[in-house]
Amino acid sequence: MNLSARNASSFSEFQIDAPQLTKILTYPRFSQEEYLLRLKELESLGVTSLYTGGRTMLDGIRIAGKGCVGIVIRAKSGKNTYALKIRRLDANRRTMRDEVRLHTIANAAGVGPRLESCTDNFVLMEFIDGQSIIDWARGEITQEDTRSVIHSILEQCYSLDRAGLDHGELSKIDNHVLVHGQKASIIDFESASTIRKTSNVSAAGQSLLVSGAVANMITRVLPCDRESAIRALKTYKWDQTRVNFENLLALV
Ligand SMILES: Nc1ncnc2c1ncn2[C@@H]1O[C@H](COP(=O)(O)OP(=O)(O)OP(=O)(O)O)[C@@H](O)[C@H]1O
Ligand SMILES: [Mg+2]
Secondary structure (H helix, E strand, O other): OOOOHHHHOOOEEEEOOOHHHHHHHOOOOOOHHHHHHHHHHHHHOOEEEEEEOOOEEEOOEEEOEEOOOEEEEEEEEOOEEEEEEEEOOOOOOOOOHHHHHHHHHHHHOOOOOOEEEEOOOEEEEEOOOOEEHHHHHHOOOOHHHHHHHHHHHHHHHHHHHHHOOEOOOOOOHHHOEEEEOOEEEEOOOOOOEOOOOOOHHHHHHHHHHHOOHHHHHHHHHOOOOHHHHHHHHHHHHHOOOHHHHHHHHOOO
């Protein structure tokens, strides 16, 4: 994806070896050895520059996002712009390979930012130009947008259920869905599993329609009978059929 004119002014481009980026590449503590290794990995991914800018501030630098495992920043490879997830040095895993394996299964089901490539310390993927669902829900949302976003999320959850991949963190939906326009993207597959029973629709449905901060804000705009939602979710949980799924969708 190319940088849109709207955002071009708020992002600054830096060569990958620019001093401003050293702490981003080896967050939270600098290591010369790791830094040099990581520059080589970026070259192998064809990444030539990174763009500071975005909604999250990290040590005085704006970035796209931050979690316990990774720092996410816009990156340029060839003519395209991607999201680059950088493994933190204090992450509870040595490589990003397992996350990529699970994310690949999600992509095959048509879910998640499209993966481009990866190394041990980096994942290069489609950049989602959106905001977390919790920030989105805090803004001025229309009934039409809200319905469309909920349907988009639940359809993706249904696809994951069909594919046998349990995301694992959709009961804490706040930072695991990015909303862009009337669409949504489920992100971060590090806790996903092909072994656990799938509960994507159940977990997301619960946090979108039944309880928690996001559900409270959504149901204020788009009234949905709580008891009916709980019943529909229960029925689907035990028998994950399309008919039961559509009975849930029909409530919103
Ligand atoms: N493809 C993407 N496009 C744009 N922004 C993204 C993308 N992927 C992640 N982000 C941003 O970066 C943040 C951190 O990403 P992610 O959740 O994958 O990291 P994490 O370290 O695994 O987080 P956590 O500690 O919650 O598990 C997200 O909340 C989101 O704001
Ligand atoms: Mg994570």
